[in-house]
Amino acid sequence: MFRKKTVPDDASLDIKSEHKLSNFGSISSIFKGNTSSQNVEPEPAESVSEEYVPLEADVVKPSTNKAVKLIQEVQKLEDRTIKPFVDYNEGLLFYPILSKIGEMQDNVTCLDDLVSDGILEKQVYEKLIVCPAHPETFSSSMRLYCPKCHSMNVEKLNLFEHKKCGYITESLNFDFSDHDNSTCPSCKKPIKNFEKEVRVPAMWYQCDDCEEKFDNAVIKLHCRKHEHDFDTNSGQFITTFSYKLKNSEISINSDTNQIKDELLKLLQGFNFNAKLNISIKGKSENVHEIPIYAKSKNSDESILIFIRNQSTGVDQSDMNSILVPKLDIDPTHTLLVTVSGINDGIENLAQHYGIELISEQDFSQILSRVEEFVSEWYSQKGGKK
Numbered sequence: 291m292f293r294k295k296t297v298p299d300d301a302s303l304d305i306k307s308e309h310k311l312s313n314f315g316s317i318s319s320i321f322k323g324n325t326s327s328q329n330v331e332p333e334p335a336e337s338v339s340e341e342y343v344p345l346e347a348d349v350v351k352p353s354t355n356k357a358v359k360l361i362q363e364v365q366k367l368e369d370r371t372i373k374p375f376v377d378y379n380e381g382l383l384f385y386p387i388l389s390k391i392g393e394m395q396d397n398v399t400c401l402d403d404l405v406s407d408g409i410l411e412k413q414v415y416e417k418l419i420v421c422p423a424h425p426e427t428f429s430s431s432m433r434l435y436c437p438k439c440h441s442m443n444v445e446k447l448n449l450f451e452h453k454k455c456g457y458i459t460e461s462l463n464f465d466f467s468d469h470d471n472s473t474c475p476s477c478k479k480p481i482k483n484f485e486k487e488v489r490v491p492a493m494w495y496q497c498d499d500c501e502e503k504f505d506n507a508v509i510k511l512h513c514r515k516h517e518h519d520f521d522t523n524s525g526q527f528i529t530t531f532s533y534k535l536k537n538s539e540i541s542i543n544s545d546t547n548q549i550k551d552e553l554l555k556l557l558q559g560f561n562f563n564a565k566l567n568i569s570i571k572g573k574s575e576n577v578h579e580i581p582i583y584a585k586s587k588n589s590d591e592s593i594l595i596f597i598r599n600q601s602t603g604v605d606q607s608d609m610n611s612i613l614v615p616k617l618d619i620d621p622t623h624t625l626l627v628t629v630s631g632i633n634d635g636i637e638n639l640a641q642h643y644g645i646e647l648i649s650e651q652d653f654s655q656i657l658s659r660v661e662e663f664v665s666e667w668y669s670q671k672g673g674k675k
């Protein structure tokens with residue numbers, strides 16, 4: 291009986307939560323803490339919790355879902371990196387992605403907490419130079435001044451040399467600004483490729499007020515909001531950070547959605563009624579979250595498929611978490627597929643429990659092993675008829 295179908299995206303972490311409850315417990319506490327202090331709106335996920343079928347170990351708390359959702363959002367991002375957004379006018383630094391999970395966009399704490407949880411990696415994004423008197427204002431721009439009269443009325447000048455004929459002129463004397471369509475004022479030949487045909491042998495500044503020519507202008511930073519200059523050396527640094535999703539089991543899990551879809555198609559091809567991320571009630575009336583469940587359309591036979599990927603390898607606790615639903619639902623076959631290693635003694639354990647273990651380097655190999663298994667089973671069923 292199918293009581294509930296969860297969003298497929300949640301499944302990868304549903305699986306994880308079964309054997310890593312402690313880890314996500316700490317994440318959930320973070321999200322709870324921050325929500326109450328920073329969010330004016332009531333947490334929308336809380337109300338959803340009423341609809342959840344109470345499951346035993348499979349329960350994913352709504353606050354944990356926030357962390358899960360954030361991770362899923364990060365997986366969609368380029369480089370799996372959350373980058374800061376700086377509002378230079380208001381002097382605000384924020385992370386727009388946080389709004390997607392119902393958090394305030396400047397709630398950096400919840401990102402930092404995911405760093406302590408080993409989910410995200412904090413990296414220096416950039417160093418902003420800010421006004422020493424108004425460090426809260428991020429907006430500063432560079433200004434050039436004449437070293438003699440301190441006028442800002444400074445022009446940048448350079449020489450152009452037409453390589454072909456050797457003619458050299460000041461940029462003011464002739465306009466080479468249209469790079470695609472210019473002619474040399476001396477030899478009158480067309481210049482088609484400015485970069486290649488024209489050299490810039492010298493560059494300097496000239497003050498339009500006092501006519502002074504100089505190589506180095508005085509450079510000042512300008513605090514735009516409070517309208518004053520400050521010395522470049524007196525500026526303060528503000529470090530902004532980006533957050534990169536670590537290459538952990540979570541990133542592996544992101545790929546499990548793909549293998550799940552492939553397995554689903556495979557089973558449907560064998561005339562199974564197959565479902566992803568489904569809640570199944572066992573003999574004990576307890577409900578279990580199953581990543582893949584398929585029932586034959588021709589008989590009472592059924593199959594459960596579990597996916598476990600973790601860097602430390604499949605271990606006994608993984609087997610235990612599978613055994614509970616397997617015994618309660620009692621399908622014809624139970625598969626555990628993984629791209630991770632398998633710890634000592636697990637193969638024996640699987641055999642003892644009647645769980646088929648498929649461990650391969652990559653998903654395509656897993657897929658063909660599952661296909662082999664199902665086609666063999668299917669041909670036996672056909673033989674029975």
Ligand SMILES: [Zn+2]
Pocket residue numbers: 421422423424427513516517518
């Ligand atoms: Zn200032």
Ligand SMILES: [Zn+2]
Pocket residue numbers: 436437438439440441497498499500501502
């Ligand atoms: Zn001047």
Ligand SMILES: [Zn+2]
Pocket residue numbers: 452454455456457474475476477478479
């Ligand atoms: Zn020329």
